Amino acid sequence: MAKKRITLSDIAKEMNVSVGLVSLVLSGKAKENRIRDDVAEKVLEKARELGYQANIMARGLRTGKSGIIGLVVADIANPFFGTLARYIENEAAKQGYQVMFGSSDEDPDKLNSIISTFHSRQVDGLIIVPVEKSKKSLEIIQNQNVSTVLIDRECEGIKEDLICTDNYLGGFELTNVLIKEKYKKIGAFVYNLNLSNNMERIRGYKDAIQQADYEIEPWIYKIDFNNIEKELEKGLQKAIDNCCDALFFANNNLGILSLKILWNIDKKLPKELGMVSFDNPEAFEISRPRMTSYAQPIEEISKQAIAMLISKMKGVQAPKNQRILLPGKLILRDSQ
């Protein structure tokens, strides 16, 4: 019942050749090693017949390569990261790599343990969405000399190749949509985490407000990441009490939840307030109002990340510590 796996030596025995020869043929090195064509052909045929599948662990042990790319995101259930994972999966597959993933939940300890098991598995490369205080984990990995590229955010104190959306620009453009409508007070919502991308968005928000052609003040509310929904309720109420007539959400989570909460507070609110949100989940297409948002170039990020990772793994000496900022796309709908 328990069918034994076919190994190189099974094939070798059946054909009365050496294991080495079979290996050479099956790894496509027959020509360079001048194996006779007819022999190579027969070996290939036999392998097919027996249903040979290479044992990747054995190969990996010998070669030191696993063919695995480790991806660590904040939460794979978040559509932004899910989509990202999907594109990365595709791009990696094109290059013959498999993807293994882990969700950090914005927790540096989890991040660290994921990275460390990935390392144990000899991943050939790492694509990491760093979290607050992940400097130490990243330093360890850098010392270990594993090819790594960071995406989505920077990590303070770490010099490493990075691909992410131009968050400042997004925050700036989004806020300007609101400013054009002459709102008097635009409240901004962001996590209380020290995440470079969210901070950049807020920086864009602030700059836009400062450069506005009329008098307007920033108003920023930080949401405790461990208690998002409750905190957001409080914050939203406070924004209303403080006469905010428009709202800026620094990410999809905050945007979506706010839409829900505002409606619960008062069904008229969503229509009366001006709103814009970073990220572009499908939910924003069917919400009322349809949320004006800033779509990150997820596919482009994935492509560039894999391209850069592959070139690093191949040892092509790309100039260290590149920072690639990709522009997103403003999606004008009807919430402003």
Add this chain to the structure above:
Amino acid sequence: MAKKRITLSDIAKEMNVSVGLVSLVLSGKAKENRIRDDVAEKVLEKARELGYQANIMARGLRTGKSGIIGLVVADIANPFFGTLARYIENEAAKQGYQVMFGSSDEDPDKLNSIISTFHSRQVDGLIIVPVEKSKKSLEIIQNQNVSTVLIDRECEGIKEDLICTDNYLGGFELTNVLIKEKYKKIGAFVYNLNLSNNMERIRGYKDAIQQADYEIEPWIYKIDFNNIEKELEKGLQKAIDNCCDALFFANNNLGILSLKILWNIDKKLPKELGMVSFDNPEAFEISRPRMTSYAQPIEEISKQAIAMLISKMKGVQAPKNQRILLPGKLILRDSQ
């Protein structure tokens, strides 16, 4: 620069003991092999000091285990599967397993190639969302004797353990919500794929209609999976032309897209039509109308799937070919 990995033998050399002893200690088998406590302690200490990380490929080669669970879903970017992946990741981690995933795109060839690379990697177990015509791939895997559990849907002609939502019940309950409102003609939308879960939902829909306490006819429209948006536009228009006054969507994708399309056709439509949808993405909470839906017990599915998989991997002879149907939850909102 390229820091060498620490191996058992590095530790052994530094401490003048044998590799075997170090292995025994680090794999927690010191006691049963009566290694002296002080020796064990020192080895542990040294390993920590040098930053030892086991080489999992070497271990895997020796033990035949990889510690990896392969998960193949239709599309990791779909929030349903993303959430599923997340729970599976968590549950697997609790048992010391890592998850590797692949997206099949409902394509049997892709499914097959994913399964086959997973097998090459010696995954210890497989959790598979089967697609149309995946019988052959699954038979191969069954012959290979890899522990497998199917989730979300059945695969025609394959006897294998299965965990999924009680789709029939969901379709039935959802339709009854509409029937209670006395709609005259309820149009149902479903993919043209032969997926057991979607079929079951439609069966529930049909039965509910047949058992209704007033005269009503089923009206079903099948959407070509390769051209969903265009087809859906056509179908929705047709439903309206055919005087449907309510709509039943067999999954989240169809529900979300329809909400968007209907609004584009005529902004009054979403309010005028009765609607219900299978699945419960967050989008349904902020759409207008808020969509009444049937939430699948994703966490429960994941937990049971991992539990069953682990017990199969451990060789606990669970009665073959279990079929576990888990009830979902009707979420009443205001689209009916």
Add this chain to the structure above:
DNA sequence: GTATACTGCTAAAACGTTTAAACAGATGAT
């Protein structure tokens, strides 16, 4: 004083690859 059992360790094989080096035999050059 000899057999027996226990203690704490080492030795070595095995897992399935990859790959550099070696080899035998044929061919060619001198």
Add this chain to the structure above:
DNA sequence: ATCATCTGTTTAAACGTTTTAGCAGTATAC
């Protein structure tokens, strides 16, 4: 006839673990 070259293959080491069998030394039993 000798040496070199080429052809097509084999040999064997190596990768880093795990695990079984065995070994030397000490303790216990009679």
